[in-house]
Amino acid sequence: MIVGSLLAHLFQYFQGKPCEPLVSPIDVKLSADDVVQPDVAVVCDRTQIRETHVEGAPALAIEVLSPSSHRHDRVRKLRLYARAGVREYWLVQPYPAIIEVLQLTGEHYQIAGAYTDMETLHSPAFPDLALDLATVFTLSIPPAEQIDEIRESAPPYDAGPPAL
Numbered sequence: 001m002i003v004g005s006l007l008a009h010l011f012q013y014f015q016g017k018p019c020e021p022l023v024s025p026i027d028v029k030l031s032a033d034d035v036v037q038p039d040v041a042v043v044c045d046r047t048q049i050r051e052t053h054v055e056g057a058p059a060l061a062i063e064v065l066s067p068s069s070h071r072h073d074r075v076r077k078l079r080l081y082a083r084a085g086v087r088e089y090w091l092v093q094p095y096p097a098i099i100e101v102l103q104l105t106g107e108h109y110q111i112a113g114a115y116t117d118m119e120t121l122h123s124p125a126f127p128d129l130a131l132d133l134a135t136v137f138t139l140s141i142p143p144a145e146q147i148d149e150i151r152e153s154a155p156p157y158d159a160g161p162p163a164l
Helices: 001-012 072-086 133-137
Strands: 020-022 027-029 041-044 053-056 062-063 088-094 099-106 107-115 121-122 130-132
Touching: 001 041, 001 062, 001 133, 053 099, 062 072, 062 133, 072 088, 072 099, 099 121, 107 121, 130 133
Parallel strands: 027 053, 062 088
Antiparallel strands: 020 041, 041 062, 088 099, 099 107, 121 130
16 A cells, blocks of 8 residues: 555656656566566656666665565665665655665665654655655554554663763
């Protein structure tokens, strides 16, 4: 449901613009040896779109994390996307609802922002894109136990003054 919601929002945002959001299953050929299927890809060079696949790095790749894909998306795909030149990578955690926005700087990603379902996501690659995440995560089905926030208690010893 989150993938569908993201696609709907991105489709509306990119209407009339040169970029096109695509949804999995679509092969993205990053190199001769590396073909991936991001949950959502945004391609800004339409010559990359072939009948059977996308040729080369999209401008944006989005992965919705699940227990079975978490490690693969956070490690292997992150490295592949960086090496291929994907400018922006979103890691979407359904519960608790968080989207991490990673921006390619040189050969590595840096965290450009982390957003909860109570915030508006701002994209470095698309500066006028502001995505109200309450509308993205509204359809997700949370587990029975709600977790709002974890508060750490003070340590049982004198921690001293805060470091500057």
